[in-house]
Amino acid sequence: MDENRSSSLHFLTVAEERAETELKFTAECKNTAKIYAYDLSGKPYSDSFRDVLGVVVWAIYRRRNMMGHLSRLAIIEILPRFFKFLESVLIYRAEQLSGDTLRYFAEWLKKDKSLSYSTAASMYRKISPVFLQMSSHYKVSDSFIPVRNAFPKSNSLVSSCIGYDQEELKGILNAAVRGMRESASKFEKTYQPKWIGIAPPLEDVAPIGPSGSRSYWASEEYRIWWWENNCGCMRLNSNALYKLPKGQAFFQSTALDGKNGSVKYLSEFYDRIGAGPDYKPKYLGLPCPINYRTPWKKKDYLVWYWENKLGCRALSGSELKKIAPEFWGALKEYFGGRIKDCYKELGVYRWVQAEDLIPYYLLLLIRTQLNPSTVQRLTIDCLVPDPLNDGRVMINWKKYRSFKKGMTIPTDKGNDGWPAMIIKRVSAITESIREDGQDELWIANTNRFKVSQPLGSSAFKRALQAFSRKHALTSSDGKPLSIQARLIRPAMAWSEYLRTEDMNYLQALLGHARLSTTADYLRRLDDPIFLTRRAVHQDAVFVRLSSAEDGSLISESLEASESTQGMHEALLNHCRDPLKSPVSGQKTGSLCSASSEVCLGCQNLIITFLDIKKYFCFIAFHDYLLQVGDITDLEHRKATSEKRFIWENYILVKYDSGVIERIRSEALTFPIPEWDISLYEERKHG
Incomplete structure (x- = not known):
């Protein structure tokens, strides 16, 4: 077993060295399990950067089990820009690569006027795993590590797309239905044979004569038609017939056994059809009863042959040439050699596009x-x-x-x-x-x-x-x-969201792993439904305060206020009945565990003067934490952005501005203990 393992490792090592030397390799796609060949030896940059390219090919090949075919192609398409950058900084050997190289490469991509920021970032992220693999090569420095977050995202660089609007989606849907009906009329209809098991339609085709070939004169009906329309139904002798156009051919055709014509055979023909004063014409003034010299010139016979001899199979031109060359030759006369037109007339479609x-x-x-x-x-x-x-x-x-x-x-x-x-x-x-x-x-x-x-x-x-x-x-x-x-999915998801107003359903349709991602998606769209949900519920209760009221009311505790007895205090608000929460996912009889942002959109919401004071204390406390560096800007935004938006736009505007300023002043002078800055500093420094 150890010997087999050793030989396998030796084989892989040799294969990696061969890929580095020859700049070509074959690898299996991890997604489709298909084998693909890759050859970079003929690329324009293969001569000048052969040493670096060898390491790149080595890295790609070494990651063969972690990449699909399309990912490899994407990396190969990015390589020309990478080598163009190396040329600009005069790096031609693998030993010259370092961590600074990748940092400068990221900056170089950002400054490339032909690339947008998002495109440059995408390129850098796609090729980064190869760079990381290259750092394990003995020629490359260990510091050759891709820069983390080299292309930081910001809200201004992230856009949401709702796909197509309702009218556009309706037009696409109607066109798809029309197209499906058209395709169904071609491909979903079963061909109904007309000639299976029936004798071939040869009634108006010239029969085979004594010489073995088909001839109009071999047909008795044709001879009668010619005699009636050219001889006036008279029993003309051979001399009279020879003076008429085609008269000699008629005279010779009266010999049924293929012998030369004679007066005897002519007389037998007249007797056979009853020519005489009482003769009643069959074809006088009528079209010729024989229309085709050969059955291959008759479409009905072609269809009969296709059904009975070819089994109604929609064969290709090359297949017909081998199986039925006469049939193929006949198609050229009627359809210009286009077998597709023949099948289209029959209602059969071989070619699916x-x-x-x-x-x-x-x-x-x-x-x-x-x-x-x-x-x-x-x-x-x-x-x-x-x-x-x-x-x-x-x-x-x-x-x-x-x-x-x-x-x-x-x-x-x-x-x-x-x-x-x-x-x-x-x-x-x-x-x-x-x-x-x-x-x-x-x-x-x-x-x-x-x-x-x-x-x-x-x-x-x-x-x-x-x-x-x-x-x-x-x-x-x-x-x-x-x-x-790619726009169909967000278009349908947006349509369903407008219908249901269900953010969880939208999350499932868009395939987001977290609900916060869906919320960011809606926020970037300035979604009116989402903004309404972020607003205060219409059934919320606001304990009214006016500037005419006694200022001492502001400092009264919640327990002493008769107007708020029996209510539950939450983080920045009060709840009318926390045991009967209308919030999705909460059980009746259990205390509601929803977050403060959810409370602000709930119909059980109650806002008191104490809640307003808590809000000002909360904001001032977090502003201080950001100022002294105890929290990051991201943490500060997560803690305050939603609350600040709703309070500033929906709650504080409902109160008298004079009262709000007095509450703000008291919050800064006498903050509640949970968000008291002085108490925080005392605990912080022991």
Whole structure:
């Protein structure tokens, strides 16, 4: 066992050294388990920076089990900027790399006018793991560590997006429904054969003559038609016939056994059809009963042949050339060699393109609110029964870099089983072009290789743009709208939030791990609902104070005030009935444990003069802590920003300004013990 382990380690070491030397390697994608080859030996910077590039390739290869294919490609795309920076600071060897190098690189990216701050930060974060791995190489200094928080975020650099507004989303949804109906008319209709088991339609096709080839003159009906319309139904002799156009051919065709024509055979023809004074014409003045010299010129025969000989299979041109060359040649005459036009006329569609599947893709995004990349990676076996409920199925989807599992959905239409229905319909459409071993849900065969391949993210992007142009989608300002799949989820989430006003539901739809993230998202949007929720509830009670009242009332204790007896004191307010809290998650009969910010939006809220004094003491105390450096600016904002917003905008404005100033003065002069600055300093210094 030790020998096997030693040989494995030796093999890995050799592979890493080979990658560093040759600047190329193969690695498996940790997400898809597919093998990809990477070659950086031909890059423009491979000669000047070969020593540094070797270490970079070594680091990428060493992280092979921790990166996917797309992550490697993203890093390779960033490398030209990194080497451009190294060239500007005259670093060409791995031994010259140090911690200062990465610090200067971060500053260099910030000053790059072609990059936005967020783009530069994204580049730095993507390549940082490779830098960290490079620091373990024997050529590179141990100080070659990426700078922590090199691109700090601020609220001004973070923006929230609600996706599409209601009118835009309605237009996208209507276009998706129209597109799905169009695709369904092409791909979800089963071809109904017309000629299976029926004799070929050859009644108006020239039969095979004695010579073995098809000829109009081999048809008795054609001879009768020609005789009636060219001979006036008279029994002309051979001399008279020879004077007529095609008369000689008619005379020769009367010999049924292929021999030369003769008067005898001509007379037998006249007798056979009953030519004479009492003859009644069949085709006089009518079109020729034989319309085709060969059945390959008749469309009905082509359809008959396709149904009976080719099994109604939508074969490709190359397949038809091998199996039925005559059929393929006939198609060229009627459809210019375009087999696609032939199948389109029959109502059969062999070629499935990304644009045909986009309506289903959009509706699935709208119905499930999953990430676009998650929907794109669905497989044909992603629908599995729910082990806990027979009436429901689960969508078994993958989300990279996440421990989230699939979602359970109902199977009946009454409970919105659309997602399962859409997946089944897409699977049925692509079944005819699916090759052995292909389990991807989204595949097409209109690529330049004419083979079935799974659709990538770029194919979805191009198809969405084509879909937008086809349906002439416009934004609310009248400009052309190009659909972006990543905006569907926030658009649907925002729509549901406006309908339910449920922040927890919005958190689930957006996939936020913490409710505070959702709150920040809404705050950046200046959401009116969120602002209202942050406001004081309309049923809140304010113990009134006016400047005309006795000033001693301000200093009275809560227990001595008759107007507030029986109420529960909270941090900065009082509660009407803490055992019957209307706050979500609180149980009746148990004391409410909601935070102060939640209290300020609760209908049980009561504000007294003592609460106003506590507020001023609280703010002054935290301002002092920030001033002396005992708390950070972030801690100060978390403690005071929400409270300051509601108190300054909704509570203090309800009271007489003179009374508020007197309470503020008393709070600074005689603060309550919990937020007394002098007591804090005494305890602090012992």
